[in-house]
Amino acid sequence: MPSSSSSDWSDWIRREEDPARVSEKPEALDDLVVLDLSHAHYGALLASTYLAELGAEVVKVEPPEGDPARSWGPPDVALRGEGLAFAAEARNRYHITLNLTSRAGRSLLRGLAARADVLVEGFRPGYLDSLGLGYRQLARLNPRLIWVACSAYGQFGPQAANQPAEYDLTDQALSGLLHISGDPEAAPTRLGSWITSYAQAAWAAMAVLAALHWRRRSGRGQMIDVSGAEAVMRYLEYSVLLYHTAKQVRGRTGLYERAVFPYTFVRVKDGFGFIAGYTDQNFGAICRIMGRPELARDPRFDSTLQRTRPENEVLLRDEIEKWSVNYTADEILDKVLADRGPGVVVFGPLNSPTRTLGEAHWWERGCFRRIADPLYGEMLVSMPVWRMTRTPPRLKWPCRPRGYHNGHVYGARLGVGPGRLDELRNQGVL
Amino acid sequence: MTPEYFRWAERLFDLTGAALKPEALAGIRVLDLSVIILGPATADFLGELGAEVIKIEMPGHGDVTRILGDRSFFWKNVGVAFFGMNHSKYHVGLDMHAPAGQEVIRKLTARSDIVVENFKAGTLEEKFGLGYRQLREVNPRLIYVANTGFGQWGPFSRGRASYDGLAQSVSGLTAITGDGEIPTRSGNYIGDWFGACLSALGALAALHWRERTGEGQFVEMAQCEGLVRAMDWTWLYAGLTGRDRPKTGNRDPVFPTSGVFRCADGYVALVAGTDAEFRALCRLLGRPGLTKDRRFSSAAARRAPASAGALDRLIADWCAGKSRAEIERRARAARVAAAPVMTAKDHYESAHFRARRSVWEHEDPVYGPMVEYGPAPKLSATPARIKWAGKPVGFHNEFVLKKVLGLGDDEILDLERAGVIGKWADRLGAKPPDDWPARAFIQ
Numbered sequence: 001m002p003s004s005s006s007s008d009w010s011d012w013i014r015r016e017e018d019p020a021r022v023s024e025k026p027e028a029l030d031d032l033v034v035l036d037l038s039h040a041h042y043g044a045l046l047a048s049t050y051l052a053e054l055g056a057e058v059v060k061v062e063p064p065e066g067d068p069a070r071s072w073g074p075p076d077v078a079l080r081g082e083g084l085a086f087a088a089e090a091r092n093r094y095h096i097t098l099n100l101t102s103r104a105g106r107s108l109l110r111g112l113a114a115r116a117d118v119l120v121e122g123f124r125p126g127y128l129d130s131l132g133l134g135y136r137q138l139a140r141l142n143p144r145l146i147w148v149a150c151s152a153y154g155q156f157g158p159q160a161a162n163q164p165a166e167y168d169l170t171d172q173a174l175s176g177l178l179h180i181s182g183d184p185e186a187a188p189t190r191l192g193s194w195i196t197s198y199a200q201a202a203w204a205a206m207a208v209l210a211a212l213h214w215r216r217r218s219g220r221g222q223m224i225d226v227s228g229a230e231a232v233m234r235y236l237e238y239s240v241l242l243y244h245t246a247k248q249v250r251g252r253t254g255l256y257e258r259a260v261f262p263y264t265f266v267r268v269k270d271g272f273g274f275i276a277g278y279t280d281q282n283f284g285a286i287c288r289i290m291g292r293p294e295l296a297r298d299p300r301f302d303s304t305l306q307r308t309r310p311e312n313e314v315l316l317r318d319e320i321e322k323w324s325v326n327y328t329a330d331e332i333l334d335k336v337l338a339d340r341g342p343g344v345v346v347f348g349p350l351n352s353p354t355r356t357l358g359e360a361h362w363w364e365r366g367c368f369r370r371i372a373d374p375l376y377g378e379m380l381v382s383m384p385v386w387r388m389t390r391t392p393p394r395l396k397w398p399c400r401p402r403g404y405h406n407g408h409v410y411g412a413r414l415g416v417g418p419g420r421l422d423e424l425r426n427q428g429v430l
Numbered sequence: 431m432t433p434e435y436f437r438w439a440e441r442l443f444d445l446t447g448a449a450l451k452p453e454a455l456a457g458i459r460v461l462d463l464s465v466i467i468l469g470p471a472t473a474d475f476l477g478e479l480g481a482e483v484i485k486i487e488m489p490g491h492g493d494v495t496r497i498l499g500d501r502s503f504f505w506k507n508v509g510v511a512f513f514g515m516n517h518s519k520y521h522v523g524l525d526m527h528a529p530a531g532q533e534v535i536r537k538l539t540a541r542s543d544i545v546v547e548n549f550k551a552g553t554l555e556e557k558f559g560l561g562y563r564q565l566r567e568v569n570p571r572l573i574y575v576a577n578t579g580f581g582q583w584g585p586f587s588r589g590r591a592s593y594d595g596l597a598q599s600v601s602g603l604t605a606i607t608g609d610g611e612i613p614t615r616s617g618n619y620i621g622d623w624f625g626a627c628l629s630a631l632g633a634l635a636a637l638h639w640r641e642r643t644g645e646g647q648f649v650e651m652a653q654c655e656g657l658v659r660a661m662d663w664t665w666l667y668a669g670l671t672g673r674d675r676p677k678t679g680n681r682d683p684v685f686p687t688s689g690v691f692r693c694a695d696g697y698v699a700l701v702a703g704t705d706a707e708f709r710a711l712c713r714l715l716g717r718p719g720l721t722k723d724r725r726f727s728s729a730a731a732r733r734a735p736a737s738a739g740a741l742d743r744l745i746a747d748w749c750a751g752k753s754r755a756e757i758e759r760r761a762r763a764a765r766v767a768a769a770p771v772m773t774a775k776d777h778y779e780s781a782h783f784r785a786r787r788s789v790w791e792h793e794d795p796v797y798g799p800m801v802e803y804g805p806a807p808k809l810s811a812t813p814a815r816i817k818w819a820g821k822p823v824g825f826h827n828e829f830v831l832k833k834v835l836g837l838g839d840d841e842i843l844d845l846e847r848a849g850v851i852g853k854w855a856d857r858l859g860a861k862p863p864d865d866w867p868a869r870a871f872i873q
Contacts, residue, residue: 009552009561014583016648028639040704042662054635068704072684073663075733077670084663084670085684126435136438152769154808156439159782164762165703169682169690170769173699178690178771180617182608187690188697188771189614190680192606195624198660199806202627207807207814209634210454210479214812216641218452222811225443229769230788234806235623238503238510239774240789244801245505249775252617259499259511263595265604265613272613274599279494308500337589344591346579350613352674353602353664361586367655368665380669385659386632387581390647391639 017387019366027055028391032212034118035109036060036093040068041122041166042194043228044150045089046201048120051208052092053384053393059112059409060093063100064428066402080376082399085194087376092396094405097430100131104429111414113138113145118208122150125160135223145221146211148204154227166228171196174229176236183254199231256313260304262286264313265350266321270328272350275320277343278304285343289335290323373398406430442810445787453480454812458637459834461542462486462519463526463535463560465493467594467619468577468653469548471515471626476544476633478517478805478814484538484830485516489523489852492823496859506797506863508820513802515626516820522831523824523852526558530850535560537835540568544633548577551587562648572646573636577629581652592653597621601657602674606664609679625656686733687711687741690771691749697771698749698757705729707766714764715748777803794819796866823860824853 034056038044045067052058060067073083082090099105110133113119119138121128128134135147152166152174153159164170172178172190182189204226211222237259239250250258257263260278277286280296280303287296295301300312307316324332329349336347349355357380362368371379376398384393406425410416416424424430458481462473470485470493477483487493493516499509525531535558539545545565547554555561562574576582579592595615598604608614629651636649658665667675676683680690685703702711708729712720720726725737732738749757754770761768770776778801783789790804797819805814831837831851845851854860862868 009555009563010583010587012563013648013650017583017650026639028635031642050631074667074675074683075686075730077667079666079670083684084666088663088666125439126432129435129438130432134435136442152767153782154786156436156443156808157782157785160439161433161436162762164765164767164769165707167682167685167688167701167703167767169680169685169688169699169701170767173690173697173769173771176772176774176777177616177618177620178697178699179773182614182617183612187680187692189608190682190690190699191616191620192603192608192677193661193664195616195620195660197662199624199627202624202631203807206475206627206631206634207454207479207809209631209638211809211812212638213458213634213641214452214454218811220811222809223442224810225439225808226806227786227788230783230786230806232618232620233777233783233788234803235620236618236774236803237514238499239803240777241510241513241800241802242503243774243778245510246502248502249773251773254614255612259503259509263593265599265615272599274596274604274615276593276595278498304497304499305501308498310500346591346593346596348590348592348596348600350599350604351602352605353661353668354672354674356600356602356658357665357668359586361580361584362655362658365581365584365652365655367658370669378669380665382659382661382665385628385651385655386635387650388632388636388647389649390645391636393635 016389017392022392022394026391028388030055032056032117033115034058034120035112035116037119037121038067038069039123041150042069042085042197043200043204044120044122045069046197047148047150047204048093049089049091050201050205051118053395055391058093060090060095061098061109062095062402064097064430070402079379087399088381090399093400094409095400095402096406096409097403099429100133102429104424104427106131106133108414108429109133110138110141114141115413116142116145117212118146118148120148120204122166124165125149125151125155125163139221143220144215146208146215146224147221148208148224148226150200150204150226150228152228154230155225168194168196171228171232175232176239177232180239180250180252182252184252188252196228196232199235200226200228203231255317256310258308261307261313262316262320264317266317266324268324268327268329268332273324273329273332274348274350276346278307280304281343282345283307285339285341285345286320289339289345290320292319292323295319369395371398375400403430443808445813448813448815452812454809455480458482458544459484459542460544460546461538462546464546464548464577466495467515467622468625469546471623472575472577472629472633473519473546474515474517475626475630477519478816480812483519484522484834485519486522486524486526486535487823489525489824490855490860491857492523492854492860504858507861508859512859513820518817519820520826520830521821521824522827525850526560528850530845530848532559534850536565536568539565539572541834542569543637544573544575546575550591551578551582566646570646571640571644573633573640574648575629575633576648576650577625577653578650579653581655582650594619594621594653597654597657601654601661602664603657603661606661606675606677609677621653621657624660625651625653628656681738686738689742689745691746693749693757694751694753696754698754698768699771700745700761700766700768702766708732710764710766714760714766715744717744790816792816796821796862822854822862824851827851827853
């Protein structure tokens with residue numbers, strides 16, 4: 001019983017999600033206070049970012065000399081002194097400084113934690129505990145506190161003690177992602193962005209919200225432990241089950257793919273494109289679009305079991321490439337979109353970032369925005385990922401210098417006035 | 431750090447009695463109308479945290495992931511790729527094309543908190559009458575989570591289907607990965623899994639709002655946009671310079687003393703990101719004097735291609751011939767971040783990941799002993815968990831229709847006779863193991 005035409009739905013949902021009207025709506029998490037104690041830790045920084053985008057009041061606590069992550073970025077360009085990696089993701093926060101190794105500093109942190117809902121940290125496991133600022137100490141002040149600790153190996157288990165600093169590359173290794181990425185004849189290939197940090201952050205923020213749900217019923221907070229290695233290990237599909245059932249070690253397959261095929265990059269006239277259509281019907285559509293309907297009936301390719309035989313994958317990819325090299329990516333996409341079915345073919349160009357930025361789709365949907373920040377100037381930023389009809393997430397400000405909000409936060413949250421603030425600054429506490 | 435902290439943490443997170451601890455999302459019901467990975471994993475992650483998930487599939491064949499993979503993937507009549515995003519769900523075989531099937535979905539929605547779908551934009555509304563605008567009529571508190579490739583609206587949202595590989599390709603992620611001409615896709619379906627994490631997070635933010643106000647809402651997550659949002663400084667860099675960030679292969683461009691190195695039994699990844707770690711690395715390599723060499727004496731000097739290349743060769747030479755375990759042990763003692771490139775076998779045999787139940791062993795009533803990847807976040811009071819493995823199509827029809835909708839046997843039989851509900855077809859992927867004794871069947 002369809003009740004409306006197709007344009008109806010997209011028009012309606014477009015209006016409901018209109019990026020230009022986000023500020024007219026409330027924020028899902030604006031009743032929460034989060035302490036961001038991320039220190040040289042991108043995953044913990046990002047976890048706080050997600051909560052901040054969704055409306056939480058996030059106070060980032062940095063040592064007087066600043067978070068070392070402020071210098072993280074490419075070597076050739078910085079943004080008024082901040083590394084681009086930091087400037088890209090330190091959004092919507094109140095930035096304060098605090099020396100946790102001083103007695104007065106620890107006392108101020110306890111004051112902040114006593115009335116916070118969430119604390120996010122990425123120190124070496126046990127470090128805050130050794131300062132008397134661990135979960136077990138702060139939970140005595142605030143039993144409702146939800147504490148998220150991010151690290152490479154986690155807070156418990158045989159390898160937890162004495163673990164090294166956490167980096168995306170070492171997490172990619174431990175997670176198993178590296179071992180299955182790249183060409184089988186070559187070394188494993190690192191995924192180009194700090195994907196393990198994003199994964200760790202998404203799990204951390206998700207677990208925080210689940211813990212909040214439980215707190216609402218139980219009145220109790222808890223501690224959450226998120227390993228960056230495990231964050232992506234959980235994304236490795238069947239790898240460990242396949243070892244359990246068949247003692248097979250999943251390896252690298254490069255342009256090929258064991259579970260589904262075609263699902264690969266092929267050369268096109270102007271670079272590469274990605275093409276997929278792995279069910280019988282969808283593969284039939286690829287063959288039809290290529291003008292090779294007989295391939296769909298070829299006994300080497302006529303079922304998913306046949307198409308995923310390693311030797312047949314190579315043959316099939318070659319057949320597709322013989323055709324695809326004759327057209328540009330745009331021409332192939334036109335052919336794919338003009339096909340009326342049955343079956344669905346997935347195709348798109350291999351975009352460089354600047355080519356992605358040239359596509360109107362992302363701009364219309366508000367994925368990117370150019371902002372003119374009063375402190376940092378012109379910035380091209382990527383926007384929060386969720387569209388929510390009632391409580392859309394948002395970007396309020398991209399980043400602020402260290403200690404920028406000391407006056408506001410210490411005044412509003414702890415009643416520390418300007419005179420006392422100066423004393424604390426002179427004593428090296430702030 | 432004090433050993434005492436770790437003893438305390440062991441006790442706090444102790445998983446031996448995890449099944450008896452409460453679940454964070456107990457009482458939340460999720461209706462999963464999705465297939466393949468992105469949608470099912472969204473529901474699965476909520477299920478790991480304690481939500482009750484009801485998965486709707488077409489009677490007969492069910493979700494296509496049941497039959498993916500080559501011959502070696504099949505185990506007890508189902509492809510192993512099916513299990514990773516279908517834990518602890520109740521499996522209902524129901525034909526949403528039939529008006530009576532749509533009526534059942536509406537009734538289930540009325541008694542659910544969250545609906546997850548990953549149809550192309552508009553499909554559920556136009557083809558099935560089960561879109562957000564229809565379903566919120568039967569449940570105004572509904573949180574409706576829609577996963578797509580390109581979103582519900584915008585130039586690419588109509589007619590363009592997406593898979594994870596496409597999201598990697600069009601987002602720009604592939605273009606910043608590797609260093610050769612031939613593109614490298616992430617070896618797993620990263621856009622699906624990461625996108626599902628974002629989706630579940632969005633759903634829980636909406637749940638938080640609902641608990642404050644009673645209001646439900648529509649939440650959408652587009653897979654391509656999920657990866658666009660996971661590329662750290664790529665966009666800021668392009669905006670400031672007008673250029674693409676360079677491809678740097680396995681060297682992390684922010685921490686240039688880094689890479690993946692061959693050793694006797696595989697590979698290790700190594701990063702010396704700070705001056706202190708660089709000094710430790712020089713000691714580890716047996717070359718403490720390097721810190722005074724002007725090619726390496728500052729982070730800026732180490733970035734120069736000649737210096738970085740020279741360091742790569744020194745590290746590679748040191749790693750060559752050593753085992754991963756030896757490198758890891760010595761690097762840890764020296765406080766250098768080095769990690770073995772782990773395989774599935776390494777995960778399977780890891781005492782650490784077993785103790786944390788990130789490698790999770792359980793005994794399923796239908797499939798027997800299984801070892802899968804367990805929930806990633808560890809919650810001390812409400813541990814996430816796997817309760818059972820994915821089941822054949824329609825396995826829980828009777829249970830769900832009785833428990834959730836309160837139907838009687840005769841009504842269920844009528845639905846089955848009318849072809850509205852059904853169980854598995856006699857085919858790979860859909861059916862139970864051949865030797866299954868049917869004793870675990872809940873009626």
